[in-house]
Amino acid sequence: MTRIILSTGNVILDGPSIIRKPGTSRSNLELTNSLRNNILAAQKEYASALHNGNGNGNGNGHDHASSHAGQNGHSSRPAPELWTEREDSTLYVPRIDWESAGLQESRSRYEITVKLFFLPTAPPEKRFDYIKEALRLVKKELGVDDVDLLIASFPGLAFEGDCEWEADRKNATMGNDDEEVTTWGFLEKLYHQGQIKQLGIAEFGTEKLKRFLDKVKVRPTVNQINIRNCCNVPPPLAKLAKEKGIELFTHHDSTNVLPSGTLRELLGQGPQGAGVLADGDLNSSGIKGEIIPEWVVKYTAFVRDRGVIENKGYFASAETVEEA
Structure with a gap:
């Protein structure tokens, strides 16, 4: 079993972005495009270092890379060993330069919001581990000890209908109340520890919220x-919401942010794939077996007094299970 951690890095490429609420970018498209761009950038960086004779810092030589770069005809794609990093059973795609991570100003200048998507393909009983890992990665990436708001997005919830009344009625029967409350209990523990200052939810209509x-x-x-x-x-x-002191925000996030097929296409041997998975090729050195998306976390660091987003990105986790 291998756990894959994917990351986008900071998707704010051209300096801080003026904040607009709600955003207009669909999270599933932004996530997929940003992951692909970050992977391509890492491949290009390490391939360039290899071409210039600088190596990759892990003792991998040119001959080793060349022996894998031509898999399935992709002669320009460097071997995954060069631009990914493995720690025990976890593979980081691409490898992360933690030394350059962190915010530019003091923590007090920022409002940090995290939205954690629990995916329908992952078992609910593992959610406490998912929460801790997602929060650990975000805090390490931003160089902080806490976040201001964490919004939990549960699978199976939507707010859709021909009118607001129908959407509210249909929402009442969606999701799984017991699983959602149990997961919330995990979040409450981190809230009481001071790691999360406020908690939020997504796609809760009137009856579900009650x-x-x-x-x-x-x-x-x-x-x-x-x-x-x-x-x-x-x-x-x-x-x-007014009676209970809950703020209502609208959003444009997808309810299916990272399907298995999308992830396999992103990491597979296809024309737009990263070459990490074997895709059924017994001769491939890639990871073999089924890939199961577990969670996605989106984070933003908003500079309070300047009205800009300085850092925005995603982490995603998946587990690969080799076939018997």
């Missing part, structure tokens, strides 16, 4: 909903 509030100890301060198909916030939801 049931949720009756079962949790720490109330969410934010509820994100996607109203692209129904245009308006349901009045009962707006009323309940």
Whole structure:
């Protein structure tokens, strides 16, 4: 079994971005494109270092790289060993330069928001491990000890319908209340430890929110909903949120942010793949077996007094299980 951690790095490429709420970029497209760009950049960087005779810092020589670079006809693609990094059973795709990580100013200048997507392909009983790992990576990338807001996005929830009333009604039967409350208990532990200052949820309509509030100890301060198909916030939801002191935000995130097929295409041997997976080729040195997406985390570091996003990016985790 291998766990793969994918990262985009900072997707704000041309300096800080003026903040706009809600954003207009679909998270699944932004995630896929940013991961692909970061992988291509890493491949180019290490291939260039190899071409210039600088090596890759791990003792891999030119001959070793060349023996793998031509897999499936991709002669320009450097071997994964050059631009990825393995720590025990975890493979970082691409490798991360932690020394250059961190924010430019003091922590107090920033509002740091994290949105953690629990994917439907991963077992709910492992979510505490997912939360701790996602938060660890974000804090290490930004060089901080805590985040201001963590929003939990659960699988199976949506806010869709011909009108806001229908969307609210359909939402009441979605998801799994028990799993969501159990996961929230994990988040409450980190909240009480001071690692997370505020907690939020996504796609909770009126009835689901009522049931949720009756079962949790720490109330969410934010509820994100996607109203692209129904245009308006349901009045009962707006009323309940106001009574409970919960802010309602709209968003444009995908409810299926990282499907298995998309991930396999991104990491596989195809024309746009990274060459990390074997894709059923018994002669390939790539990772063999089924790939299971587990979670995706999106983070933003917003400079409070300048109204800009300085750092924004994603981490994603998947597990590969070799076939017997």
